[in-house]
Structure formats: C-alpha cells, structure tokens
Amino acid sequence: MEEDKTLLLEKQRLEMTLDNITKQLGEFGTRYTGHDFTEQMLDLQREERKRRLEIAVREPYFGRLDFQETAVDGNPSRNAEEEPKQLYIGKAGVAKDGAGGELLVVDWRAPAASLFYSFTGGEAEAAYQSPDGEISGYVHLKRNLMVRNKELIRLVDSYVRGQEESGVSDEFLLYRLGENKDNKLRDIVSTIQGEQDSIIRAERNKALFIQGVAGSGKTTVALHRLAFLLYQYEGSITAERMIIFAPSRMFLDYISGVLPELGVGDISQTTFTDWTIELLEHELKPSDPSETLAHWFEEKRTTEELEEASGVFKGSLAFKAILDNALETFKSGIIPEVSFVPLEGWELKPEQMQEWFLTDYGEESLMEKRDRLVSRIRRWLESELKARGVVDKKKRSAALAKLNTFVKRIPSYTAPQLYASLFKGKKASAEIPAKVAKATSATLARGEAASEDLAALAYLHLKLFGLKKAFDHIVIDEAQDYSPLQLQALKLCQRNVSMTVLGDLQQGIHSYAGISRWQELQELFDESVTGFFELNRSYRSTMEIIEFANIILSGMTGGVKPAVPVFRSGDPVVVEQTDEEDWLAAIHATLVEWQSAGGLDTISVIGRTAAECGTIYDYLIEREMEVSLVQSKQPTYGGGLTVVPAYLSKGLEFDAVLIADAGAEKYSKMDAKLLYVACTRALHKLKLLYRGERTPLLKEDGE
Numbered sequence: 001m002e003e004d005k006t007l008l009l010e011k012q013r014l015e016m017t018l019d020n021i022t023k024q025l026g027e028f029g030t031r032y033t034g035h036d037f038t039e040q041m042l043d044l045q046r047e048e049r050k051r052r053l054e055i056a057v058r059e060p061y062f063g064r065l066d067f068q069e070t071a072v073d074g075n076p077s078r079n080a081e082e083e084p085k086q087l088y089i090g091k092a093g094v095a096k097d098g099a100g101g102e103l104l105v106v107d108w109r110a111p112a113a114s115l116f117y118s119f120t121g122g123e124a125e126a127a128y129q130s131p132d133g134e135i136s137g138y139v140h141l142k143r144n145l146m147v148r149n150k151e152l153i154r155l156v157d158s159y160v161r162g163q164e165e166s167g168v169s170d171e172f173l174l175y176r177l178g179e180n181k182d183n184k185l186r187d188i189v190s191t192i193q194g195e196q197d198s199i200i201r202a203e204r205n206k207a208l209f210i211q212g213v214a215g216s217g218k219t220t221v222a223l224h225r226l227a228f229l230l231y232q233y234e235g236s237i238t239a240e241r242m243i244i245f246a247p248s249r250m251f252l253d254y255i256s257g258v259l260p261e262l263g264v265g266d267i268s269q270t271t272f273t274d275w276t277i278e279l280l281e282h283e284l285k286p287s288d289p290s291e292t293l294a295h296w297f298e299e300k301r302t303t304e305e306l307e308e309a310s311g312v313f314k315g316s317l318a319f320k321a322i323l324d325n326a327l328e329t330f331k332s333g334i335i336p337e338v339s340f341v342p343l344e345g346w347e348l349k350p351e352q353m354q355e356w357f358l359t360d361y362g363e364e365s366l367m368e369k370r371d372r373l374v375s376r377i378r379r380w381l382e383s384e385l386k387a388r389g390v391v392d393k394k395k396r397s398a399a400l401a402k403l404n405t406f407v408k409r410i411p412s413y414t415a416p417q418l419y420a421s422l423f424k425g426k427k428a429s430a431e432i433p434a435k436v437a438k439a440t441s442a443t444l445a446r447g448e449a450a451s452e453d454l455a456a457l458a459y460l461h462l463k464l465f466g467l468k469k470a471f472d473h474i475v476i477d478e479a480q481d482y483s484p485l486q487l488q489a490l491k492l493c494q495r496n497v498s499m500t501v502l503g504d505l506q507q508g509i510h511s512y513a514g515i516s517r518w519q520e521l522q523e524l525f526d527e528s529v530t531g532f533f534e535l536n537r538s539y540r541s542t543m544e545i546i547e548f549a550n551i552i553l554s555g556m557t558g559g560v561k562p563a564v565p566v567f568r569s570g571d572p573v574v575v576e577q578t579d580e581e582d583w584l585a586a587i588h589a590t591l592v593e594w595q596s597a598g599g600l601d602t603i604s605v606i607g608r609t610a611a612e613c614g615t616i617y618d619y620l621i622e623r624e625m626e627v628s629l630v631q632s633k634q635p636t637y638g639g640g641l642t643v644v645p646a647y648l649s650k651g652l653e654f655d656a657v658l659i660a661d662a663g664a665e666k667y668s669k670m671d672a673k674l675l676y677v678a679c680t681r682a683l684h685k686l687k688l689l690y691r692g693e694r695t696p697l698l699k700e701d702g703e
C-alpha cells in the first residue's frame, strides 16, 4: 500500500514537472535575427535555456535526495529547523518559473547534487562543498527514478533514514550494468559512483593522472569531467578551448554520443596524429598506421626488439634534450657573425642585431622573433637610404640585393626541416643511432611522418612558432600509450596546467611507444600541480569475466592492482579446444547459437591478427552472416556482429566476445596485455576457442 502511494506521488511529481517544462518550451518565440548585439546575446541565452529544457523534457531527472541542512561552514544554518528539501536531480537544471527561483530540477553538476553520488549511507551528518562553504546536514532519502518516454518505469530507494539496512545499495547500478550496449558509449549521470565523482569534480588547475582498470569508466568519467568543468567554471573555461585526445577516429566515433547527451557541444575531439599533422599545416602526411601495427602485431616480436624500439627512444626525455640542443643551436646561430654592409661605409653590426633580437621581442616565438629581426634590418636599411638621401636607382637596388643575400644567412626552419637536419647532413646529431637516423630520413624524404616522429615534430613546431590557441583543458585517453615527449608537447599548449590523463598500464599493448610507469609522465609536472587517482572497480564485465581476466595478468609485475568486480554474476567463461579443421565451423556455430538465443545486441569475434580476422570474416560472409570487419583506418564503429583484431578492440565493448584462438601459438607470455584487453571487452558473455595447445596465460600457475 505504502509502495503504491509512493509511486503515485512520484508519478504526480513527474507529471507536474513535465507540464511545467512543456509550458516553458511553448513560450519561446521566434529567434532574433537583427544586428543589435545585446539582443543577439539575449537570444543566445534563450537558445541555451531552450536546449536545456529540451534535454530535461526527455528525462527530467533520475534521482531524488531529501536533505535537511543543519550547518553552513560549521555554523547552525538558518534553515536548520525546516523539513528536508527534496532535490530532484537531472541532466539539466530547470527553474520552475523559467528564470531563477525555485528549482524543479537540480543540475547533476551542482554542489548539492554531489551528495547524491558521494553519500555512502548511515545516520551521521553528511556534507558537501558549496560556494558558501561546507554545507552539512542529514540525508533522509536517496531514491533512484528511471524515466523513459516521460513515464516513470522504475523506482528504487537506495537509502531511507531510520530503516534497518541503511547502507546505500547497488541495485539500481546493477540494473543499469545488466543492460545491453549498442554502438555508442553512453552517459552515466544516474549511477556515477563515489570514486568516479571525486575525479569528475576534482579541482581544475591540476594534471590529474588516473590509473583505472579495464571497464572502470575512465573514458566515461573524463567526458563527465569536461561537462562538470564547463558548468563549474562557466565564463572562464570554454568548450572551444577544450580538447580530447583519443587513440583512433573509430574510438572517437564510439564516444561521440556522450557529450551531446550531457548537453555539451563544440569540444574538439581528435587523435594525436591528426592534431599534429594539422599543427604542421600538412607539410607532412602521416605514415599509414597499419604499417606500424602490422610490424608489431602481425608478426611475433621479441622482448629485446620491444626494448630497443626507436619509438621509445624518440619519445624519451633524452631525445627531447637532442631537440632542445638543436633549437638552441638554431637560436644562437640566428644572428650572423658578420656585419651587414649594404653599401661601402655603411654597417649594421652583429651586436646591434643581437640586441634587437634579445630585447625587443619578449614573448614571441623563435620564428616570430627571427622574422621580426629580418623586418627590422629591412626597416633599418630603408631609413638609412632615406637619411642619406640615396635616390640613385642602381645604388638602391644594389643595397637591396645585398639585403636579400644577407637575410639568407639568417636561418629559417619549419619543424620538419629542423627535425630532418638532425638525422642527415652536417648538423646530424651524433647521439642518434645510425639505423634510426637512416630510417627516419627515408620516411621524411617521402614527405611522411611516422607516428613515433609526431611528438618531436609537434614539440619543435610549438617551440619554433609558439601556440596559436591555448587549451583551457586537455583530456588524454589511453595515456599509457603516450610518451613523455608527447605529453611535453601538449604541456606547451597550456598557460596553466589543466589536464585529465587516463589510462591503464595493464592495457599498455603499445609498449614500443608508451610508458611502463606513470611517474614517467608525472615527473614532467611540478608535484604541487599533479594528482593521482586509481579506479580499481570494474563496471563493464560480470564477476566471472573479471576474475578470469585477472588470471591472465596474475604473472605480471608492475604494482597495478587487479580489477575488482561489482557483484554482477553471469555465465561462466567457456574455454574450448577445437581441431584445426573444425576451427572456423566452431566459431560459426558459437555465433549462430548466441544469435539464436537472443538477448545480445553486440557480439565480437576477436582475432590475434588482421590476417586471422580476414579469414574468419570471409568464412562468415560465405555463410551469409551479417558481419563487419574492423580495420585500422576505420572512421566509425557500427555495432552488431563484428570481427576485430585484439589490438584494435581497445576501448570498445561488446555484449559477448568470442576469442577466436587462444592457442599457445597465438598468445605467448609476452602477449598477456593483449589477451587481457581482448577478454575485458566482454560485458555479459566470454568464450575462448583454441587450437593445439592453449596459451600458458590461461593457467593459474602460468605453466
């Protein structure tokens, strides 16, 4: 009875809220198209409000928190005697009368809403930070409300003050995690967990490093953090000055739904490759990434090869020192050692040029200073010609010809030109191994930049030409694949440090280019501006899958803790041997079985190499299955049934995963991270087939 009444009251509250929002939406007139600036600004504000209402009308709120305020900054609150306030929390805040006043819905990013996420139950006072100081009080109710198509379809009280089991239960979270996934990552505003919330709301001027196990919500949390920063620092931080770096265009497509769902637009989302190539104004084109991937993943590589990879060297601080040296040599060689003598008896001394160069142009970049110096010399000549009354055309052109010759002695570089000079010719650096120098020169000569050269090129470009647009905030996803030099280049893009850098060392499959310890990146920043968070709970997969995947990494060192599952149980993981000749048929049979059982929207067959995936794909196509093959340059991810090489599956997730061949031939002990990545893509179902002997990674004792 009591339950029915609660439901009825909540339904009425929802109806009232929806009516009010619909009424407000109906009051918008046509847009202003005139030239009055104030009117234009007001029109933009109205549009923004309309956008928020349009988000709210779809699903006005997802939670309710009844909070009784007792104190502000330790002093008794004026409202202490009042009844608890009912805060309805949604994706977009809505005021009842449209402009200020009573809030119908509190924005999830508002200070008060933080309690909805951080409250862990219990009768004691709880508190949150607000612009007025710390607000403390009692939580009376925490309620999850699921609204779909304007109907209230589910209501779960996770905390009721005074009731027996007053710990906050995970029922609603489990319900959400049990849902299937499509081809896009989704927002998690209704179920953000406490440890995720503290990252989302962490202060702005920090380089935050987040080590999070597979499925711990790193990508999702980073996107929510951007939405939070825009809300919290409205006016001083803008979406146009935020940027997200992700590993591939396909991954960007996969995450592209989250920010619009959160009502955030205009944030650049790019890959480090695309960004650098644009920075270099397309002077070079990127090498085909599939060549690098094929080199490292299609054939077996040894540990020595990995350790000696030129990418590690080119991303190191030792390499940065070589670049800095080249920049210094360029800088100190800008002023010619001789005087400029345009005509007999006229002289512009190097000391004068040096003084102009060093003192006149403080903040400018090296190349700007160089160009200004050239202009200054030109102006000097013009004024000398005028002062000395030179009208004779011949004399004039002789002086100008001398100027042109002299200017050629003042070096000028683009980043690729300066970079190329390190590997070949008179200025080549002796510290670069001959093999690396030869290969790099050959790539650059083709007009290409290999992925391992991009960081250096970006760094040199920023040092030579400075920054055109500084970023208020930078997000770097899959940062374990970044080199110190890459991060150093991005650091040059900010006036004040504000970065969210996330990744998982256990998924560092590109160790020929990335890092093995977070300190390698952290030490680029002053300790006072760095923060480090760990996310150890995994939300993606069932307990069975996580426990299984943890075995794969059990032999690994590195100090990263194993993933802790949320208590969500599913089917056991299946490991099955198959004969060579039945292998493709076994893959096909599993897929047919899964598809006919239903309930799985996204299924992936994960292969070890692109070649293996091609074979599987052809076989499935011949059997008229609707399937797509994921390849390295693919711009989009379509969902459904896919065949994907393990190294391209990173970041994605599927309702069910079939590892095509987990044989010892395919995954040696060196491939633990790769197999771990592949297995942790699965949400609900995981099966591994293998031919011959099974990989040693799947045995607890590693034998």
Ligand SMILES: Nc1ncnc2c1ncn2[C@@H]1O[C@H](COP(=O)(O)OP(=O)(O)OP(=O)(O)O)[C@@H](O)[C@H]1O
Binding pocket: 173, 176, 177, 181, 186, 187, 188, 191, 192, 193, 196, 212, 213, 214, 215, 216, 217, 218, 219, 220, 221, 504, 507, 539, 540, 650, 651, 652, 653, 680
């Ligand atoms: N608090 C949460 N509530 C509901 N779902 C969540 C929560 N946190 C994470 N998830 C879900 O878990 C899955 C994994 O999230 P995400 O891809 O952001 O994790 P990740 O740490 O970046 O993973 P990986 O490193 O394996 O790529 C997603 O489906 C996401 O929606």
